[in-house]
Every structure is written in C-alpha cells, then in structure tokens.
Amino acid sequence: MRFVPVTCEQRERMLASIGVPSVDALFAPIPDEARLGRPIALPDGLSEVELAAELEALAAQDVSGLVSFAGGGCYDHYVPAIVDAGGSKPAFCTAYPPYQPEVSQGTLQAIYEYQSMVCALTGMDVANASVYDGATALAEAALMAARVTRRERVVVSGAVHPEWREVLRTYARGGTIEVVEMPVFDGVTDLDALGGLAEGAAAVIVASPNFFGCIEDVRAACACAHDAGALAVVAVNPIMLGVMEGPGALGADIVVGEGQPLGNPVSFGGPGLGIFAAREQFLRQMPGRIVGRTVDVDGRPGFVLTMQTREQHIRREKATSNICSNHSLNALAAAVYLAAVGSRGLAGIARACLAKARYLHDALLQTGRFEPFSSAPFAHEFALRYLGDVASMQAALLKRGYLAGVDAGRIDDGLARVVIFAVTEKRTKAQIDAFVEEVASL
Amino acid sequence: MSEVAARRDLGRLIFETGAPESACVEPPELDVPDVDPASAFGDAVRQSPLMLPHVTEGEIARHYERLARLNFGVDTGFYPLGSCTMKHNPKIAERACRLDGFAGIHPYQPEETVQGALRLMHGLQEALAELSGLPAVTLQPAAGAHGELAGLLVIRAYHESRGDARRRVLIPDSAHGTNPATVAMCGYEVTQVPSDERGGVDVAALRDALGPDVAAIMLTNPNTLGLFDENVMEVTRLVHEAGALAYYDGANLNAIMGKVRPGDMGFDAVHINLHKTFGTPHGGGGPGAGPVCVTQALAEFLPDPVVAKEGDRFSFVRPARSIGRLRSFSGNFGVLVRAYAYIRGVGGDGLAEVSEQAVLSANYLMARLKGVYDLPYDRSCMHEFVLSAARLRRAHGVRTLDIAKRLLDFGVHPPTVYFPLIVDEALMIEPTETESLETLDAFADAMLAIAREAERDPELLHGAPYTTPVRRLDEARAVKEPDLAWRPRTPDAHEEA
Amino acid sequence: MYPSDLKYDREHEWVRLDGDVATIGITDYAQDQLGEVVYVDLPSVGDEVSAGESFGEIESVKSVSELFSPVSGEVVEVNAALADAPETVNASPYEDGWMIKVRVADPATALDGLMSAEEYEAFVSEEA
Known part of the structure; x- marks a missing residue:
C-alpha cells in the first residue's frame, strides 16, 4: 500500500x-559510518x-467467541x-490532542x-482526561500522594491486583517512593495490621472490589489513612459504582480505576483507560491533561486544556x-x-452482574469441585479454591x-489453586447452567 | 446547513439533553434470582444519587455527530504539526484492530488460544528491531513518554547491576519536555547541554558535562529543530567512554527509515512512537504506543513480558533481570495491530520512500517560506523545520500565536508553536509524506499571505480566527475559575437563580 | 520608568525597605513578560527566605517562573489578596501586587548588592 x-x-x-540534484543530497548530513x-x-x-487476508488469517489463529468467565482487570461487558x-x-x-481549542x-x-x-x-471533585490504564493510574496516585504529603512510603493492600502492585514497584524503582504491602486476611485487607504500617506513610491504597472480587471496608481504610496523615487512594470498578457508593463519600482523596469495562473491548488487555479523580484541594498536584470550561472572546461557551503548568511541556x-x-478514544467510548x-x-447492569456472579458462585460450590476462598461479600467477581489441577480443568473447559476464570496462581505464586471467576450481564442463566454442568462432569 | 446545525447548540452538554425518563440501552431482564445490593454490600451500597445523562440513542448520535463537526483531524485537512507526524491513518488498520480475533480475546486466555496475536506482536518486535538497529524489543509502553520511562529504568537497572550508582542524565536544551520529566521520575537529575551554532549538540560542552556520575544522555536525531546532528557518532562515543549510555527519543524516526538507524548511530535504547511513524491515529490524545528497542546488553532488563518464539510457537517470557511490569497486561494491543498492518502494507521498500518524501516535502516548504520568515539554522532540514516570526513581531507586533490562529481561517491546522524553546517565536512545521504538492503549495501560499497581512493589517491577525466554531478562548479564566466538571444544580442554587 | 525608591535584583524582583521590614514584588517588566498572571504560590508567615533563593512561583496560562527573594529573613506578611485576584500583579506590580513582607536581620546591609532604578533599567534594556 x-x-x-x-x-x-x-x-x-x-x-x-x-x-x-537529488533526494539523497538532502540526507548528506548523515555520516557515512552510520549509514x-x-x-x-x-x-x-x-x-x-492481500493485507486484509493476512490480518484476517492471523486473527483467525486466535480463539475468540468463548463463553467468558474471565476477568482479572479486563471484562467482557456488552458494548452497545x-x-x-x-x-x-x-x-x-x-x-x-486539542492544543488548538478553536478547532478542537x-x-x-x-x-x-x-x-x-x-x-x-x-x-470526587475533579478528574483528569485519563491516563494509560488502571495500573498506571494507581502508580501515578502513589507518586502524587508522595508529592502532597512530602513523604515517600506508600502502603498498598496485598488484595490489589498483583499486576497493579508490580507496576507500582516498577514506578518506585526511581527511588521517589517506597512500597510496603498490607497483609490480606480472608480475601480482604487486614485493617488491624494497617495502623502501624500507615504511620508516616504518604498513601494507603486499597481496591474495592479487590482482586478477589471482595468488598473492602473503604470507609475504615480511609479513616486509618487520615489518622496517620496519609492520603487515601481507592481503586474502583466503574461498572460496580452503579450500585456501590462512590469512594468520595467514604473519605477517599484519590480514586483510580480501569475504565475498560465502560464500552471498550477486551482487546487482549490494551488499550485500557486509566480513570483518575481527586479532591479539588489536590488539583495542582494531579498528573495528566485536564479540560475546563470557559468562554471565547465573543462570550460563547467553549472548552480548553487547562492547569497546563502542571505538565511536562511547561x-x-x-x-x-x-x-x-x-487515552482519549477510550475515554470517549x-x-x-x-x-x-x-x-x-x-x-x-451492575445488579445483573452481582446476581449472576452470586448464582454462579453458589452453583460452583454445589458441584463439590471447589471450596470457598473468602467469606467476605463480593461483587461481580469471586475467588474459589479448586480441588484439583487448575490448568487441566481450564483446558478441558476450553x-x-x-x-473458565482466571488462574490466580499463574499471576501470583502464592495463589496456587485459586481461580477467579467474573460474570457480566452478557452471561445468561442458560450459559451459566451449562457451564456448571460441564464443571460437575469433569 | 450541517455547519449551522453543529454550531447552533454550541457548548450544550449531554447532561442538558434529553428527559429524565429517557434511556438508550436497558439491561436485559434478569434471569437469575435478584440480589439486593444493600444486603450484599451493607455500608458500601450506593446512597448518593448517580447523575449520569438520560438520553435516547438518537440524541446520542446527534450529540457526537455535532461534536465531531467541531473537530479538525487529519481527515479534515492539512495538519503540519512539528514533532507530531500527523500523517494519514490507513483505514484498513482501523478495521483490522476490530477483528474479533484481536478485539475479542482476553489477556488471560491460554497462550495456545492467542497464537495469532502473539505472532503479530513478535512480527512487530522483529520489524522494529530491524528499523532501529537494536535487537531486543518491548511492546509494553503505552506512549512515547511511557517508553522513555521504560528505557531510562532499564538503563538505571543496568548501572545498578554493575554496582555503579550514577545520578545525572544529560539533555540538550532543544529537548521535548517529556525527557526531563522522565529523568525526574527515574530519580535522576537533569543536566542541560547547550546546542552549538549549527543546532547540534555542543560537543565541547558535552565533554565538560560528562563525568563518572552521568548515567545517560537523551537525544533526538534529527533533533527538534529538524536538523540531523552531524556529530552524533562522536557524541555517542564520548558518552560511552564516560561509562554512560545513549538513549534515543524516536519521535523523529519518520525522517530516517532506510537511511540510518539509531543502533548504528551508537544508541543503546530507543523508543518508537507508533502513532507518529507508523500511522496509528493520535485519537485526540491517545491511545498511542511507545515500544522500546535496546542492545543485547540491556535486553535482560526489559519490562515483563516480551514475546519469544520457540520453533513455531509464541509465548510471553519475563526477561531474566526485568525491571518488572510497566502497565497491566502486555501492551496497547489494538494500537500494535494497526502499526503491524501499516508496516506490512507499506513494506520495507515503501518505508524508505516514506522517509525520503517526508524529508523532500519539508525541504520544499522550507525553501518556499524562508525568504519571508526567518530560518534560524539555514541548512537542509530533515522531516521538519523551525521558522521564527521574531522579525514580524519586532516590525509589526504580530506574534507566532497570531499567525497560528490566522491559519485556522485558511482551513489549515497550525504548526507547533513556541517549541523548541531555544528559538524565539518558533513555528515548527512537519508536512509528512502523505500530503500532495497542491496541499503543500496551498499552505505556503497561506503562510505568505499571512505575512503580507501582518505588514498591512496587524490588527486583523490579533483578532484571528474569525471563521472557527469558537474564537480565542479565555484560558486565564479557565485557570482562575476552574470549571472542570458539570454538576447538577442543587435545589438551593436553583432558588437563587 | 522604574520607581526610584525601590531596589531591584537580576531576577526582576523589587524590594522596598521600611524600618526592618522589606516588601517584595516583581517589576513591571517581569509582569509584562509573563502575560496575565493566573496563580501565585507564596510561602506562609513564619517561613524563612534567603537572598537569591526561591520563595515561590508565579504562573501565567502557559508558563511558570520561580520567585527569588532579594533579601534574607522571616516572612511576616503575605499578600492574601493575590489568591483570589492574581492579575493584580499585572495591574499594580509595585503597590497592590506586592507579594511578601520579610523582616530582615540588619536593615543597614540588607539591600547591599541590589540595583538602583537606573541600573535595573540598563540591565533590562541589555536583556531585551
């Protein structure tokens, strides 16, 4: 082409x-030894x-159209x-990017x-125009909390997605923050252990629902953070906010999340959508672009990129x-x-996910092939322990x-035999019943 | 008529559209026993009312069609934004990334069910290795700046693995702002290196700045002036002699494909902006992708994961001493598909032509404009060049911003303005290879016409633009009275009004 | 052109000494270069500032500049009005647009090394 x-x-x-004389003459400044x-x-x-055929052939080598109970940070919701x-x-x-607002x-x-x-x-009071994904939003929140508090240590719950915690540790390699993890008990953050850890920290970070789908006591975690002079950072699933209280009302200072479930395809995990919101008092420490509303010289309403002095180009x-x-296109979606x-x-939609997840959860336990992982309440995703070899179970169901869910042991060595199932509004009772029957027949 | 329609409801928000009863998509009837969220979540159940829009599908369709008409994209017209490479975005790539075998696969699917995706990623890694001259590639970074972060953390890990604590990174004064910002995120200090009178790195100043505490230099070549640094081999040699590594900001790769490769210039790590050189859309801000290519010596530090090939099978592997993950999952896959499609479609021969035409078109425009606008560095440019309107400012009080705004009235997106920082009243122009001679000439004619207007009627330029949906916006007010989100009117506020 | 009762530094701040209290702001030239000021970040009362070192930041829509103190001492007053009306710096750089008041240790030597109005004017014309 x-x-x-x-x-x-x-x-x-x-x-x-x-x-x-020639195009080559324009490349004369390139030294011979480098050419x-x-x-x-x-x-x-x-x-x-030819290209279309090649791409279609490549895509055809992938197995799509599976009945998905996999989540783990990437969800198969219906896209209208x-x-x-x-x-x-x-x-x-x-x-x-809209740097010429008159035509943007x-x-x-x-x-x-x-x-x-x-x-x-x-x-929350203010949100930015998005960052890359939920994991990098979490890392940016930690860096921001360190700037706001002039402290270095961030305390992250061990129930936050293992990949997100790893991203946080990667961002910490520059030495600008130090990462400490809170222990997990019964599928949720062990807040009893938090008090001592939070002392002197820049941020306390929890996710609700967490990696295991469990609901955290966000209000208590935020209070604990504030008692220690730390910022409370809460990671959310935006779909579940349809029925769950926004963390702003529970004391959060920064809210982050993966926005992929909102109208974006699973697309092998990327591009995602990094949701980032904060209290207004921290506006000047926020990362990323922000759009504001104003007027033009004739008094007509209009929008501009604003608070740009925070950003790298200035x-x-x-x-x-x-x-x-x-991730403007993902934010638009x-x-x-x-x-x-x-x-x-x-x-x-959130309520449908909740009800269907509960239905699958109870049915899977009844097969006798699983045992409970946590007694904490869960949302659209839940963890169970499989009483056998996870890989062969998943292969058979494939x-x-x-x-058949996400093998948590593949992501985190400490979670062998733990399988995490997600159920979206797309799954019908018939699909769930048929799936459970297959599990029971293994 | 459509223009009138687009402008009629200017500023009207989707929140202010529709009726409270309206809805577009209803969830399906629940076919399993309902669960009361309050009983499931207790304290965590939503109590605050949720204030999302309430509109029908028709209203949404019109709303976004109206907004699209207020926008200017590459599909709308000429977009000579310097350092941004606003080339045509091929449509086949848009279709490809939506194929169900790409858009519909989950990141935790077993590898044997995603061999097509992995094969594509591996193919892209190989292509980028060939184009950069550096053998090891990560596709993980989500953007150029994210690639810089990856590259510099890899360099940091390399030095640390040798017990060699270094603390400074050298950056030329013409650099993109992301370079110093990345240095700070990596816990290093910035040392700025001045440019010489030909626009390249001042080699004498570089010698002075180098020392045993320097971890790396970050360089763009061609640099942000659009000039190829003739001393680049000496620069990378001096850097290596000081025990430091050379990082290449690949923002300007569109100029040199088929001519010279960063690896052959002596660079150890490079990020490549797929949304510039390889035609993936800028999306009004993103998503892009910023893969990083490194030398064999740095390969073991790359972020987790990279795609490896064993026999006929592809898999994700974690490099031996990886700096770890830089984001969740493996990359902006949808963008990688588009870039792969571009490279396969255009091909090796085509990519060489891309760079040749990009450089030719930039030099053509430069030749047409340099008599009227100042050219601070008068030598042949690469894919872009920088003019200065300083003389127009002194003579007529017309600023670069005025010229940019006036261009909008000619139906052209303005060039990058006030960058690089080392040129007064800078206009940075990058035409790209996908523009016709007719388009280039129309742009040059517009620039020359504006220069004449500046002489005759400077006030005309101060007031521009006149024909756009909105005119100059009050950006000071946007900062001083931040209005960053729509809020429902509270009953009290309603009474006051 | 520049008030003769003030002293100036090379970073375009002015200072006026009344007893042992120095009032500090930026010059008309500086505000003109910045364009419309939209934000001023100032220290708190009780903070120490040092001559030649940064005591805050001033922003226009697309630039940010550090503010440097011409004198050393303790901040005794901050111009709180600039929080709501930063553009006062543009409208009245030497009067209502002042930024901080600093108590200096030795008023006799506090302004040593700073420029007079004539010297500053010459300095500015060289820079421009």
Missing part, C-alpha cells in the same frame, strides 16, 4: 525549487486485498452499537463530559508526571457508554468453549 500522493514529475520540480547502506530487510509492501458509531468518527480519531471543541467537550461522568461515578523536570497523552446506559442502566 502506498500513501504518498506526490508524483515523480512533481518530485523533480520540488528538487529544482529546493536547488538540490544503513542496504535496503530495509523487511518484506515488500502488500496490496490492501452506539459506542462504536459515536466514538469511532474520523474527526475524533485522526485529531491531535469536539474532543474537548467530549472529555469535559467524560470528566464530569467520572466525578459523578466516584463522588514544568519539565518539575512536572507532576512525564505523561503527555491520555466510556463517555458514550455511560450516556447510553444512564444512571438506571448502569445500576441495572475445549467445550468456555474461558
């Missing part, structure tokens, strides 16, 4: 107008027909048709509305983060999704068309 419209004859005219001196060793280009129709318009996709009101207003919806969901090494992008389902719809 070729996307160059300039013709050979035009190329000659351009060279003449520049006053050089490639051979063609690029990649296959020649393909026609669109309007999300694709509204969110995939070329004028949104092919635009640069579409992106800007869409992001302002996204920020407004995030604030509504989380109960404050450079003193910026609140090095982040330069936001989330905004269209939330507009499409509305308050009642989101509550209904052959029958099921994605």
